[in-house]
Amino acid sequence: MANNAGNPNMELLIPMINQLQHIFTSVNAKLTLTLPQIAVVGAQSAGKSSVLENIVGRDFLPRGGNMVTKRPLVLQLITSQGQEYAVFGHKPQQRFINYADVRAEIENDTKAVVRDNMGVSSLPINLTIFSPHVVNLTLVDLPGMVKVAAQGQPADIVKKIDDIILEYISNENCLILAVTPANIDLVTSDALVMARSRDPMGKRTIGVLTKLDMMGKGYNAREVLLNKVVVLERGFIGVVLRGQRVDDFGRTSKELDIPGALENERQFFQNDPAYRDIADRLGVPYLQRSLSLQLTDHILKCLPELQRELQSRYRDLSKEVAEYQASAMFETSSTFDTKALVGLAHELHENFDTALQGTHLKESDLKTLTGGARIANIFRERFPFELVK
Template sequence: MATHGGNPNMELLIPMINQLQHIFTSVNAKLTLTLPQIAVVGAQSAGKSSVLENIVGRDFLPRGGNMVTKRPLVLQLITSQGQEYAVFGHKPQQRFINYADVRAEIENDTKAIVRDDMGVSNLPINLTIFSPHVVNLTLVDLPGMVKVPSQGQPPDIVKKIDDIILEYISNENCLILAVTPANIDIVTSDALVMARSRDPMGKRTIGVLTKLDMMGKGHNAREVLLNKVVVLERGFIGVVLRGQRLDEYGRASKELDIPAALENERQFFQNDPAYRDIADRLGVPYLQRTLSVQLTEHILKCLPDLQRELQGRHRDLGKEVAEYRASAMFESSSSSDTKALVGLTHELHENFDTALQGTHLKEADLKTLTGGARIANIFRERFPFELVKTELQDKDMRNQTIVAIKNIRGFRSGLFTPDEAFEYIVQMQISKFEDPVMKCVDMVVSELLSIIHEATNKMKRYPLLRQVTEDLLTQYLREREIATKQACSTYIQTQLSYINTNNEDFIGFAG
């Protein structure tokens, strides 16, 4: 393995970054640090999985005809002596010796997050492989790009996958491994088009051409590999993916194992006239070494900015810790957690009550209505306005009543005015009240949700507690919303069930 300019300390850079990644993951820290890494980008059929498995030298990724990479896989390769094993970030105490178990765990953890068989998630899976057969390297396998949703996939799957990819490659410290089949037009490569959207000058992009052995007779990718068609600062590397072993009759029997595939690749480049003179710069072993060297050099280049970023976050976190310690909630007592929770709950109650009941004049907002004032405004102005819009004008009501009376009598002439005509008109008018009533409830609920969100702002130091508290309050409010709407609906139905035509309003109207 190369020692990067004779300096063995350079070999420690990738493990150092991996350790940082592990620390952030273990403490569930969202520190927004732009750690250097290599993101693997390509279409679903580009051969990303085969490239990664050939680099590792093991079959460990899920396979299938449909989309199999549904979550980013942060793959950290660590050179080590002794027994080869794998460790998942979500199961740090368990060592996986069998790679079939690694594949099964990837599938199981994916299903735990992505319930929909055709969905995707941006929540990564962290996998570290310790082996004497790998070089220090960190790769992020991203979901394969699609142009149109296939049967059963959600209509927004294309955008979801693109968003996940862009989340990684938009990081200026991220190198982009753009995997493209050699048997398509390189200029229209999905991977290169995506990479170019965030790396237009091609400074961070490494091109990988797969399926060189499937280009057809008389065709080769020599010009592309020599960086003469699409120019990338880091160039292109060609690989041959795993083919199928032929039986004694020349029929494909099963997929080649990785050692056989690597030997098959070596012979292909050595024997093909188009690639023979550049064979030492092609193939998976060369790709493996090149990626390790380029990532190490890239980390070295990023170190000053990364150091400043870490120091800045350290200062910010130090200030937060000082604020926590200064808080009265953090007393040296075994019941400090309970006291803290009680204190936060009491503060939440006061904030909510103050928002509803109103604030002192010195604290009041002089520009816009807030909290309870907005709810009062709904009852006093918005709701009456909505009710007025449903009212009939006297002329219209008289006309409708006359028409109703005539329709009830038919061809007969009547001596008395039928009550049914008045009841029908009144019931029709009362039923119109339901929409503005429900709209009023919706507006009040919306304001209460805003008050809840603002009242829990003091809990922002404890984002999980704030989220749980807000969820519980929202759930309770939604339950009360349903009960309130049912009560309003019941009241309206009660009014509709009996119309008192002896009321003076009817007598006055008849007069």
């Protein structure tokens, strides 16, 4: 894994891709690119939500005993100074300061789309969190896998969830964060089996082992974490999540808050003989940094192909406009739309091509609307006016 920590220009790559992700998914499906991202995959009880909350450092996801992730959640984390806040893609003008309100909005927007309380939808929720306590990172939380439909769930719920997951991980530019409890047989891990179906060589898969503290006395996952059991090119990272703890007398304690959970995790790895010598490569803080670096490195490798794909889409749109112009038919609103899009695609290509050079990327680029932010401005500010020309 390349280390880009010493190059501040690289820190702008993830925000730039975030801008493109938002634009291409909200403006027009014809311009959708296979953008680099990390999809979070795991069984319903694997601890996916806890991993995400510990990475963010906030309680913001719906809780419950049943399935709570019913739509893909595209979570974009942006390092920023000052007060932290969240913004939803469907409410871009509203800042959410209270994370209880963030959770409520996720629930409300989910209900607005998934009217069947036990169903799922492939329509994503886009959430961006700006905070000084996060690293630049984009994760897509996907519905947890189930083996059979529970009472009240649609009969085809298993297939629907699998189809949503496959839609993301079939993208060759998508890294797969496979979340698996350490207290199950790794060979039968739902997340790893699903990941292996689209990444048989394990090149795009990052393994995350949860519940290491629940394996029982005499058991540990050291060999797995050393990548000696199931081999993944990107390896495994172990974490200890929140939840009720059971002491030696069988008594349960109150669930820890996130800072308490992170400290508990640190002490667990430092004090356990099986993990003490590799503790610096375990835990949520290491996972957070590792994912950001891996995504940045992955984006760098994907940029040339993204550029070629964007050029191809531009040529397709240009051809479509030429066909309209050659036709004797009167111009419809669809014609106007396509002309507007091809004009914007041309400027989009020029800006994206400049951004891909990398040599002139700097913090002021985003502030003066170049690179990804410039592209966003083209679509958000100029698109409505192009349509009425």
